[in-house]
Amino acid sequence: EDQVTQSPEALRLQEGESSSLNCSYTVSGLRGLFWYRQDPGKGPEFLFTLYSAGEEKEKERLKATLTKKESFLHITAPKPEDSATYLCAVPFPNDYKLSFGAGTTVTVRA
Amino acid sequence: NAGVTQTPKFRVLKTGQSMTLLCAQDMNHEYMYWYRQDPGMGLRLIHYSVGEGTTAKGEVPDGYNVSRLKKQNFLLGLESAAPSQTSVYFCASSYRDRGAQHFGDGTRLSIL
Numbered sequence: 296e297d298q299v300t301q302s303p304e305a306l307r308l309q310e311g312e313s314s315s316l317n318c319s320y321t322v323s324g325l326r327g328l329f330w331y332r333q334d335p336g337k338g339p340e341f342l343f344t345l346y347s348a349g350e351e352k353e354k355e356r357l358k359a360t361l362t363k364k365e366s367f368l369h370i371t372a373p374k375p376e377d378s379a380t381y382l383c384a385v386p387f388p389n390d391y392k393l394s395f396g397a398g399t400t401v402t403v404r405a
Numbered sequence: 406n407a408g409v410t411q412t413p414k415f416r417v418l419k420t421g422q423s424m425t426l427l428c429a430q431d432m433n434h435e436y437m438y439w440y441r442q443d444p445g446m447g448l449r450l451i452h453y454s455v456g457e458g459t460t461a462k463g464e465v466p467d468g469y470n471v472s473r474l475k476k477q478n479f480l481l482g483l484e485s486a487a488p489s490q491t492s493v494y495f496c497a498s499s500y501r502d503r504g505a506q507h508f509g510d511g512t513r514l515s516i517l
Contacts (some may be wrong), residue, residue: 304437327503327504329505331508336510336511337510337511338409338497338508338509338510338511339448339495339496339508340508341505341506341507341508342425344505374475382447382448385450386503390463392438392450392453392463393448393450393503393506395447395448396447397445397447398447
C-alpha cells in the first residue's frame with residue numbers, strides 16, 4: 296500500500312541546534328513531493344515542491360532534499376519562530392489526492 | 406492577498422442538524438478540495454472538484470455532500486451532523502492536477 300511516513304513525531308531543539316526531519320514514501324513514479332508548515336490554529340502553508348532525486352530547495356533556515364525513497368527537511372540554526380508542525384505530502388499516481396504524512400512537530404526553545 | 410477563505414471559522418452543532426461550510430478562492434484555481442484533520446489521523450480528503458460544475462469523492466466522503474456552482478466557490482454540506490464529524494475542516498485549491506495546494510485556515514466544527 297502506498298504510504299507516506301514522517302519521523303520523528305516530535306522534535307525539541309535548542310535555538311541554534313540544527314536538525315533534520317524525514318519523510319519516506321513508497322509510491323512509485325513520484326510526481327512531486329510537497330513540504331508544508333502548519334502553525335497551531337492555521338491551515339498548512341506551502342513551503343517547497345521537489346520533483347526529482349537530487350533536487351534541493353532552500354528558504355531561509357530550511358532546506359529540503361529528495362532521494363528516490365525519502366525527503367529530508369533540514370533546519371539550520373533554528374529560531375523559536377521555526378516552531379511548527381511540518382507536513383510532507385505526495386500525490387499518488389491514479390488519484391487526485393495528496394497523501395499527507397502525520398507530521399513532525401518541532402519546538403525550538405530560546 | 407486573500408487566497409483561500411473559509412467561513413465560518415467556528416461552529417457548534419447538535420446531532421442531526423445540518424450546515425454548509427463555504428470555501429472561496431481568488432487565485433482562479435481549477436482544482437478545489439475539502440479535507441478533515443483529526444488528531445493522529447492527519448489530513449484526509451473528503452471530496453474534491455476538478456472544475457466548475459464537477460465534484461468527486463475522496464477517501465472519507467460518507468455523510469458529506471459538495472457543490473461547485475461557481476469556479477471560485479466550493480461548498481461542503483453536512484446533511485445530518487453526527488459526533489464523529491467533529492473535526493477541523495480545511496479547504497484547499499490548486500492551479501493544476503497534483504500541483505501545490507493552498508489551504509485556508511480551517512473551520513473548527515464541534516457536534517454535540
